[in-house]
Each structure stands twice: as C-alpha cells, then as structure tokens.
Amino acid sequence: MYVCICKAVRESDLHAACAAGVRDMAALRSRFDIAGGCGKCGREARALLDSYRQQPLGTAANGASA
Numbered sequence: 001m002y003v004c005i006c007k008a009v010r011e012s013d014l015h016a017a018c019a020a021g022v023r024d025m026a027a028l029r030s031r032f033d034i035a036g037g038c039g040k041c042g043r044e045a046r047a048l049l050d051s052y053r054q055q056p057l058g059t060a061a062n063g064a065s066a
C-alpha cells in the first residue's frame with residue numbers, strides 16, 4: 001500500500017527504514033522525500049514513526065524482530 005502517492009513511497013518502505021533505525025521525519029524526508037508534495041502523507045508517516053519510537057531499535061512496530 002502506498003503511504004505517499006506523490007512520491008510513490010510504500011508503507012513497506014517506511015517500515016524497512018524504521019526497522020533500520022530511522023526515527024524522525026527529517027530522515028524519512030531525506031530518504032524518500034515523503035511529504036514533499038501535497039503533504040497529505042505526513043500525518044500517517046508521523047504516526048508510523050511514533051509507533052517505532054516506542055519500540056527498541058531492531059524491533060518492528062508490531063513487536064516482531066526485524
């Protein structure tokens with residue numbers, strides 16, 4: 001599923017980045033230019049980041065090991 005239609009960023013792309021240690025929007029923007037178009041995806045991307053911030057590094061937001 002695409003999170004960002006403007007930049008063709010998939011949810012799986014964001015999960016992979018977060019699993020690799022990304023924890024802030026600046027890093028997501030640097031990698032994917034997410035929210036660099038219409039900006040509608042920013043809220044969903046931030047929610048995903050928040051779910052990972054509550055997890056130790058190397059752990060998926062759903063609790064599975066990455």
Ligand code: FES
Pocket residue numbers: 003004005006007034035036037038039040041042
């Ligand atoms: S949907 Fe991401 S910038 Fe438009």
